[in-house]
Amino acid sequence: MYLPTGGPLRTEPLPEEELPISRANPWASEPVEETDEEPRVSLHIKVLSTGRQIQLPPAPEVHIGRLDAAHGIFPDLDLTPDGGLDGGASRRHCKIHQRGSAYMVEDVGSANGTFLNGQRLTPYLPHVLNDGDTLQLGRIELEVIIQ
Template sequence: MAVKCPHCGTENLDGALFCDECGASLAEAPASQQGAGTAGQGTVDQRPSIPPPSAPAGGGTVQCPTCHHENPADARFCENCGGTLTAASVPPPEAVGAAPGAPAPAVPVATLVIADSNAELPLDLSKGEALIGRADPVSRVYPDVDLTPHGGYEAGVSRRHCRIFRQGDQFFVEDLGSTNGTKVNGQPLPPNQPRALSDGDVLELGLLRLTFRVNA
């Protein structure tokens, strides 16, 4: 049988612990009460009016976010714990993310390895090419790979000795008219004539030997 809320007079389902309308405790409310008016008596409930949660399409119930009790779709407060149900709404449909596209091809990372010291000099090809040579503040030449600390001056490396660049995934080396020339695997490289480079190729810039490495 219905249980009437002593605060707002709403008829609640038998067994409800809290009022669906105002959330007041129904523990002390008698099992049935006559609808006799109590105007001018008792305390007026000062709870602000809270709009009911959106009911699921086609009716149904609303789950309490606190205790997970299933309540009538139009209930404002949980029958079990009295918690507000305004936050308990129908879970939104799971967002469907965009189908992942094909992974971008890995950009090869190239390195020059000094033969005498095994020092590794990464090649920054983010701008498409890397200038190899010796830094010279007087001439305002600042190559991307400065071989001065690796015996470049003594080995006869020019300030602007050669450049290494990439087209797609293929690397190339081009001598820039250096004084002492460039060799690839022992073969002299004519100036301004690019030659393809492969992983493990040995470069000779003057007398300085380096190994070209590619890590995919």
């Protein structure tokens, strides 16, 4: 169980020199075909600093961030045990959802940005995830595993 320690609860912006500077091109993604067929793949996220691997639930949207029970924020994937607060992850950082057979990632207005393979995502603009992609939330690096 995570209990606040009385310290700051908000995400502190990281120094710009600690974050990649390039921005992802939203128009470079391949178009996603819509299908009625349920995909038979599962999505796992591996936290590179700790080695923790999490199978994401088969939900329409999976929210990633930090737990803050006092403010009613309960992300599906809580990065608090992986150093989320010190690592610059926001309480509501990004979300992953399915569109047809593809998984999409979308920054939801985080303080320090979401990076896909080193490219900063424009907030609220979904990008396709592929097996082996790297996500960076603040300083927290995640590997995408699609099986």
